[in-house]
C-alpha cells in the first residue's frame with residue numbers, strides 16, 4: 001500500500017544505489033563501474049577535497065598524478081616538488097602530511113595502503129572521516145564516512161533534532177545502520193552525490209530524490225531547517241587566528257572579504273574562521289601559505305556590535321618572489337593606508353608590524369561599516 005507521508009518507512013539503500021547507478025557523477029578519481037578503485041587515487045582525492053570543491057581540485061589531481069603516479073613516486077619526491085605541486089590549494093600542513101603519509105605507507109606497509117579503518121587512521125593526516133572513506137571506497141569495508149553532504153541528507157531523512165556538531169555520532173549511527181555489505185563504497189559515494197546534486201542546502205530537488213518517500217523532513221515540509229545548528233549566542237566571545245605575512249620587499253599579504261555579511265567587501269589579512277570554540281592550538285593548519293609562522297605574544301581584541309573577537313596573531317617573513325595564494329594579493333606597505341581595512345585589521349597590523357592602528361582620514365577611503373562598533 002502506498003504511504004504518501006512515508007511515516008515509519010526506513011530508507012532503502014537499494015533505492016539509493018539504483019539512483020546512483022544511473023546518475024553518479026563522473027569524477028577523475030572515481031573508478032568506473034566494473035573497475036577496481038585505486039587506493040592511492042581515492043586517498044589523494046579525499047585529502048585534496050577537504051575544505052575545497054571538486055572543480056578546484058580536478059586540475060591539481062591531474063597534475064599530481066602526472067608527477068607522482070603512485071605512492072612510491074610521491075614518497076620519494078623531494079618535499080619542494082610536493083609543495084610546488086600543491087601550491088595554490090592552501091592549507092599547506094595538509095601537503096606536508098600527505099607527503100609524510102606516502103612515506104609511512106612505503107615504510108610501514110611496503111607501498112600498499114592498509115585495508116583497515118584502524119590502520120588507515122594511524123597514518124599521518126588521516127582522520128576518522130578519511131579513514132572511513134578510503135576503507136569503504138577503496139577496500140569495500142562497511143565503514144560509514146560522514147562529510148557535510150552526508151550530514152545534511154541523513155539529518156533530513158531521519159529528522160535529527162540534535163544540533164551539529166553534537167549530532168555527528170547520531171548521524172554516523174544512522175549511516176552505519178544502512179551500509180549494504182555488498183556495496184559499501186558505492187553507498188558512501190551515492191550519499192555524497194545525493195547531497196551534492198539533489199539534497200542541496202537550499203531548495204533540495206526532492207521530486208528527483210530516491211528517498212523522497214521515507215524522508216521525514218520532506219514529509220513535514222521542513223527540509224531546509226535541517227541539519228539543525230546550535231544558535232550563535234549573541235555576545236559570546238569568538239576566537240580566531242590572523243596571519244600577517246611580510247615579503248622581504250615589504251609587501252603584506254591581504255585578501256578581500258566576501259561582498260555580503262560582516263565587513264563585506266573590506267580588506268583583511270588572512271584569518272581562520274572566528275568561532276566560540278576555535279582551537280588556537282591548531283591555528284597553523286589555517287595558515288594561507290607555507291612559512292615559518294611565529295605566534296606573537298598577546299592577542300588583538302575587538303568588539304563588534306554582536307560579539308567580541310579575540311585574535312591570536314601569527315607572523316612570518318617570506319622571500320620577495322613568493323606569489324600570492326589564489327584570491328589574495330601582496331600590498332606594498334606604503335599602500336596599506338589606501339586599503340579598506342576595518343579597525344580590527346588595523347589593530348592586527350599594528351600588533352605585528354607597528355602600522356598605525358587608527359585609519360588615516362583620507363578622501364574617498366571606504367568608511368568602517370556600521371556593524372563594526374568601537375573597541376572596548
Ligand code: SF4
Nearest residue numbers: 199206209212215218
Ligand atoms: S527528499 Fe528532499 S530533503 Fe529528503 S533526502 Fe531527498 S532531497 Fe533531501
